[in-house]
Amino acid sequence: MLRRRDFLARAAATGIADAISGPARAAVRAGMARTVLGPLPASKLGYTLPHEHIADGPYFLNKWRKGGRAAFTAEAVEKLKQVRAAGIDTIVDLTTYDVGRDIRFLEEVSRKSGLHMIAATGQRFFPPRYPDVTMPSRTVEGLAAFFVKEIEQGIDGTGVKAGVIKIGVVAGRPTGLEETGLRAAARASKATGLPIRIHTDAARRAGESDAVILEEEGMDPSRVSFDHSDGNGDIAYFLGLARRGYRLGMDHVHRGLAANAEPSFERRAQNIKQLVDAGFAGKVFLSQDAEFGGSLLAEEAKDFRSKLDPQEGLLFTARTLIPRLRQIGVPDTEIRTMTVGNPRAFFAVS
Template identity: 35%
Template sequence: MNHVNTVRGAVEPAALGTTLMHEHVFVRSLEATLNYSTTWESDDTRVDEAVRMLDRLADAGIDTVVDLTVLGLGRDIRLVERVAAATRMSIIAATGAYVLDRLPYQLAFNPPKGGLIDGLAAFFIADLTQGIAGTMVKAGIIKCATDVAGFTPDVTAVIEAAAIAQVATGVPISTHADAGTQRGLEQQQRLMDRGVDPARIIVGHCGDTLDLGYLRAVMDAGSTVGLDRFGMEQPVSTAQRIAVVEELCALGYADRIVLSHDAACHSEWMDPIRTAEENPDWSMFLVPEVVIPTLRERGVPEDLLDMMTVSNPRRLLTSPTATQQGDSL
């Protein structure tokens, strides 16, 4: 039976509802957090804050958040479990690695058994089919990244491992791709060359550019674009990001678009005062409270709005070959 793994267990795809496809519960650099944190305060405080934020997001009409926090972003699945147990929001966890140039030294100096690529793939597959970090929580999506450094040996290893895990499990791959260098196109091609169906790829951060040629090339090759940084005013303003969605819908691409913010309930990477000054509207609430109403006012049909926020995420996240986690909710 088709299903989607969430932090609380496997659910039927129809239960996902309105979904934000690229968010984070907590972003941390664990070593820095443990030694020099100025904003973490305590686990209890941050869990309570996240629950309040996600419940408010549920009140705004969002049913599911995809948490793309993986190795390199401070994933702590036990904290996310606590949040998921207390909030009305469904959370989907990710596996993979956020590597922009080099792997963490632990993996570089002590590669996993079986070699770096196959070993990483085994880690990812175990997260998807057995559980993350000794828990019963199974990931429902794979994350990888390519930035301005391009395809360094370590970035390439993660891309290849992600492809192996995707082909083995059927779950989608969602990427971090630098839009300014159009990394998404080569990223997409490398994954396809390793057997990944382009329809199972979401090329992330495509909203960071106004180059419709780049976005259309990604979609014409069969993949979905993540217009997923609403609220960030750099390098593209919120108004410009909304205009891109409107234009792509008019061109017939709504079936290959998902919307999100790349925001976090709490990020140790960000100075809260500076972030509020530079990006005052950057939160998980902008899509339901501003973006969708604005697109509706501009005449984007309701079925296309539903496509980008409900049916596209449901199609992408449904993985008939993945192993179910416990009983369905």
């Protein structure tokens, strides 16, 4: 039996090939989720927001207000305590290294707010916007080794480990660089048992082209969520992916509130109901892709949703979307499946 320390030494020496052979998975017990404060039985995750951005502060570093980091952290903790008081138990932060992830901040606000948090490894792929960030590698093997390192050893020299892999695919079809990321994510997922969440352009049915690459890598669809899926109004798009086993993140529903938005808020809510009615509540996630850290730091950093919906932020789903789903006939049992049961199954190491 290979001990964990021996495995880490060997993985460091020989790279991803050994990591994929199995022992990485044995290092975390199945059924446990990986939070920034350590392993947690997935049954304790509770009501989970699976796609948010808490630790995106450093991108706005030049915007620190008076009081600096300490004051910012205190304000963030106060706001997160309100989220906790509203009944949310866990937030998954999908901020990757290349969009300003601050892992120490995430660990600190989790500890002080009482919210469980899960950090992400992976790539968002915005190199031109972040010229000071050096990509670790542009090969599939090199990227996969980097992801496995953030999962098994820790992030940025801390012992805080990633609990999910996030990949950004900006357009309808992956670029070469994005395809490299998708393949690396699949290999790191298979080596570690962690799930993958993908930023997709749903209006251009990106999930379908991403799935081709993931399936070439032998990825289990139930370990993949196509996020921002509600940007497509065609129920056939969702049903096709759900029937193949994929999960769907409905986390841009607030965008439907804008004048002339397509699909509208109401259309997005109705599509969620149709998925539930078709028996797929266990494939649906509800979240709101809030840029929490950035919106606290700078007026000009407030995202589209913050302007539309300044009071709700991380509570949009709980205060606006879920009440509407209840009104149109989605039963509480199915809402619980989407907010508790599906995340519990997905974020447990497999």
